[in-house]
Amino acid sequence: MRRTLYTEEHEVFRTAFRSFVDRQAVPYVDHWENAGTPDRAFIEKAAKAGFLGFEFPAAYGGLDVADFRYNTVVAEEVVASGMAGDTFSMQNDIALPYLLTLTTDEQKQRWLPRFTQGQLVTAIAMTEPGAGSDLRSIRTTARPTGDELVINGSKTFITSGSTCDLVLALVTSEVGGGELSVVAVENGTPGFERGRPMKKIGRKGQDTAELFFSECRVPITNVVGQLGRGLAHIVANLPRERLSIAVQAVASAQRALTMAAEYAQQREVFGAPLGSMQSVRMAIGEIHTEVTALQEYLDRCVLALNAGDFSPAEGAGAKFLATELQWKVLDRTMQMFGGYGYMEESEIARMWRDARVQRIYGGANELLLDSIGKAVLGGR
Ligand SMILES: Cc1cc2nc3c(=O)[nH]c(=O)nc-3n(C[C@H](O)[C@H](O)[C@H](O)COP(=O)(O)OP(=O)(O)OC[C@H]3O[C@@H](n4cnc5c(N)ncnc54)[C@H](O)[C@@H]3O)c2cc1C
Structure with a gap:
């Protein structure tokens, strides 16, 4: 039986991506494993070559390509290259849908062009020291104050946690009726700190970190999707x-x-x-x-x-x-x-x-x- 998932266009894309990875990733895999994270320069090069955020509309620097087969080509070639490659799965497969389908026009303007230029490494922060499998036990709070939310709590095991520019954090919020909400926190926001990369037994080329929020104020316009609908x-x-x-x-x-x-x-x-x-x-x-x-x-x-x-x-x-x-x-x-x-x-x-x-x-x-x-x- 021949595999029939891909068309010729996917195979052309595969050849281009493989060639990019052979030149820009394979020689550096050991270096990234020692550093605990891939170079930012690599992420920018991948974005400029069209391999990050291609699903976003062209108006934001994407290629309007909403076909998960391109994501799976990337996944297959990343595995074949020998690198952990979580940058691609985190950015394209996991974070992207939140930014594409749940954001307002104003949020899209703020974040998407930077994403497609490789200047917005994203993380999704759900897990906490006391809440992993059971997300309903999340204790990180977002307290409404005027037109801001004040976040307190901590997250752990967050992929790209120590290097991300934007984290989508799952918080519990009074304004959401005590239900969970997704709130975006940008790097540099006072009260947002992250730990150094955690030492893992595998996937060493990808950083994983703890995040800390202490009276961290973000505008209420940083809520992604609907308040109280985070879960x-x-x-x-x-x-x-x-x-x-x-x-x-x-x-x-x-x-x-x-x-x-x-x-x-x-x-x-x-x-x-x-x-x-x-x-x-x-x-x-x-x-x-x-x-x-x-x-x-x-x-x-x-x-x-x-x-x-x-x-x-x-x-x-x-x-x-x-x-x-x-x-x-x-x-x-x-x-x-x-x-x-x-x-x-x-x-x-x-x-x-x-x-x-x-x-x-x-x-x-x-x-x-x-x-x-x-x-x-x-x-x-
Ligand atoms: C390298 C790495 C990267 C990660 N990246 C992220 C990230 O980017 N963002 C993020 O939010 N989290 C991330 N995580 C966290 C990960 O999602 C959690 O570790 C996972 O959900 C399990 O939660 P826990 O570690 O708290 O284990 P617990 O919830 O304490 O569970 C421990 C064990 O109990 C068992 N168990 C749990 N529930 C049940 C059940 N219902 N029935 C039977 N047995 C059960 C399972 O064997 C489980 O492994 C990452 C973790 C690692 C190690």
């Missing part, structure tokens, strides 16, 4: 975020399979190639079958998302299946590399480290299964 806005965007994670997961599993298959043909054990062992061939065959089948399903999910026909349960299911498969495949293929696979500098080791968190963020997989079960049982 609904998050829920509406989660299927896309989870599909983005799923696509990266299967791309990673596919890459690990390719690498393991090559290695199994070269590596000799007991006087014969590793791949001549039946158990290794069976493992490769099993992985190939599972990855191919899931890829087909995800391709359908991408088309369904494009058509506006992709449910929260389907997003949760895609993320669950793909990240569980990614972890299984990364662990099994790493085993095939033996001791070489366990070395810090080996690519399979980096992919294995980067894979683990995929089952935790974007909704822990247990939580996802529970939410799918509720949907199947009609909300019980």
Whole structure:
């Protein structure tokens, strides 16, 4: 079966993006891992080349390209390049829909041109020290004072947290009837501080940080979407975020399979190639079958998302299946590399480290299964 998701235009875009990544990212992956974040210059170059914010209207510097297949091309090539690449998924897949669909014209004027020029790194801050899976327990408050909101509280594990120019924070607000709201806080706002990048076991090339709000005043015009509707806005965007994670997961599993298959043909054990062992061939065959089948399903999910026909349960299911498969495949293929696979500098080791968190963020997989079960049982 041939994969039919992409057209010739997508493949032209893929070639251009791959060439960009080969020149502008691959030589610097180790440097970014040591620094804990990609260079700002890289983000600006990616934006100028049209790879960030292409979904925004041309009036704001975008390309008016609303087709998630371009996002998945980016995800696949980022994985193939060996970089964590969360800049692309954070900016294009996760933050962009909030800025495109929930903002006023005035907010669009303020933020979108900077985004498409690579000068507005964005973060979404939901998680708090006491509230991760259970977002209803959020304690960061936004107190109305005149035409301002005064924010107090803290967030943790925020992707791009230490480098972002704009954070969309989920807060609880009296003006929203005690319900949650999404409020934008710009870098440099007094009372907004961020911690240094947190030390992680994987995805080291992407910064993750704590954020602190202490009597932090923002104009009420910084509310994104409707006051008191924050949770609904998050829920509406989660299927896309989870599909983005799923696509990266299967791309990673596919890459690990390719690498393991090559290695199994070269590596000799007991006087014969590793791949001549039946158990290794069976493992490769099993992985190939599972990855191919899931890829087909995800391709359908991408088309369904494009058509506006992709449910929260389907997003949760895609993320669950793909990240569980990614972890299984990364662990099994790493085993095939033996001791070489366990070395810090080996690519399979980096992919294995980067894979683990995929089952935790974007909704822990247990939580996802529970939410799918509720949907199947009609909300019980
Ligand atoms: C590298 C990284 C990047 C991140 N980026 C962001 C970001 O940009 N923005 C952001 O807001 N957050 C981010 N997070 C936070 C992430 O979304 C949370 O860690 C995740 O939602 C889990 O929350 P928690 O860590 O508080 O775990 P908890 O909520 O305490 O859950 C702990 C464990 O309990 C289990 N569990 C939870 N709920 C259930 C349930 N209903 N049924 C059964 N078991 C359950 C799961 O196994 C879960 O892993 C990031 C985290 C990491 C590690």
